[in-house]
């Protein structure tokens with residue numbers, strides 16, 4: 001599809017299989033209302049929320065408590081992950097979506113490899129034993145959690161089940177994923193940011209930002225069709241937490257409102273084919289988890305986003321809807337959707353909120 005002459009564009013809503021909306025337990029960073037509001041404004045109409053909350057989501061009662069609490073606040077459709085631990089066979093009847101943390105990251109220690117049949121398992125592939133803990137700056141953090149740590153973790157999964165590898169940060173991991181027939185995601189920050197940018201703690205994330213050449217290499221893979229999906233890993237922390245010295249500051253970057261608009265800008269300037277953008281942001285993620293979304297077609301949910309391709313804006317933290325109030329993409333060019341429709345109901349119109357809390361829980365793995 002040539003985009004030079006196109007002005008208006010209507011697409012299926014984007015699907016983000018990896019966000020941390022922090023409820024329950026860490027509502028000072030984000031809550032389900034502000035998280036899903038940010039998603040809507042960024043053109044994301046379905047999200048899957050991670051279970052590293054307090055308490056973590058690890059059994060039926062913590063799942064139902066969370067669902068009861070977040071459902072009335074949802075501005076977009078959503079699904080919820082379980083921690084992959086005990087009773088997975090029973091839990092998958094509730095929702096066959098699991099998170100496997102192989103190594104330590106925000107609020108988790110990391111644990112043993114497990115597998116479940118016929119479920120979607122998103123893996124945080126870093127091993128605690130590989131991690132050096134005294135990093136003092138971004139470049140150092142990269143070396144403290146080297147790419148080899150990710151590679152080693154994915155190697156350990158080979159032949160042990162069907163996995164989806166989260167936030168792949170190295171080209172070597174991609175080759176391994178192909179060999180293991182695993183699906184995998186790349187985050188916007190591993191594509192658009194790198195360790196030599198002056199971001200300080202605001203660029204601290206797990207896995208770490210890599211060298212500039214690696215970000216460029218991952219982008220090349222993406223445009224050449226070798227990457228399954230982009231997922232945001234939206235992981236906000238407060239400015240107060242990020243203002244600590246590097247070692248003490250928590251890892252994580254807010255992303256959910258800005259990544260689709262940055263990708264659409266890339267389409268606008270000819271750096272990414274529109275059909276490829278639709279594949280990695282919408283169609284393929286929907287297919288991976290088995291939801292009737294990501295396509296404008298009979299039988300699919302009416303989740304739609306509309307753009308004016310001439311309306312380029314600069315990203316400003318003050319215009320975003322995150323509770324944390326910051327973004328590492330300050331000043332980046334972006335194309336935000338002027339209209340966002342979730343399940344046939346208009347949520348955003350003319351860049352303004354017009355309807356809210358119409359999102360619903362979606363069990364994954366359907367036909």
Ligand code: NCD
Pocket residue numbers: 020052105106124204205206207233235236251252253
């Ligand atoms: C995530 C968080 O803060 O919850 N942080 C991060 O750096 N990505 C946890 C995670 O996805 O590893």
Ligand code: ZN
Pocket residue numbers: 105124166167206207
């Ligand atoms: Zn992770």
Ligand code: ZN
Pocket residue numbers: 018019020050233234235
């Ligand atoms: Zn994450």
